[in-house]
Amino acid sequence: xxxxxxxxxxxxxxxxxxxxxxxxxxxxxxxxxxxxxxxxxxxxxxxxxxxxxxxxxxxxxxxxxxxxxxxxxxxxxxxxxxxxxxx
Numbered sequence: 001x002x003x004x005x006x007x008x009x010x011x012x013x014x015x016x017x018x019x020x021x022x023x024x025x026x027x028x029x030x031x032x033x034x035x036x037x038x039x040x041x042x043x044x045x046x047x048x049x050x051x052x053x054x055x056x057x058x059x060x061x062x063x064x065x066x067x068x069x070x071x072x073x074x075x076x077x078x079x080x081x082x083x084x085x086x087x
Contacts, residue, residue, distance in 0.1 A: 012044030019048050025055040036060070
């Protein structure tokens, strides 16, 4: 679905959809966006924050993990989402 949205709306599409869905200037909340995958998503979030200076601050945090850990998490997520039997 993410790739389809990027193909239709451009590489920053998921970030734009996220802020459209969750941002409410009358009800400011702390929100964490997980797994930003494309530099254009960072640009879209940065632009959104700049356009809404009084209501939005954007901070990018990188979490680094070894390849084995990332693979293990991905595998666990895949099993959980699709209810596949574990080996």
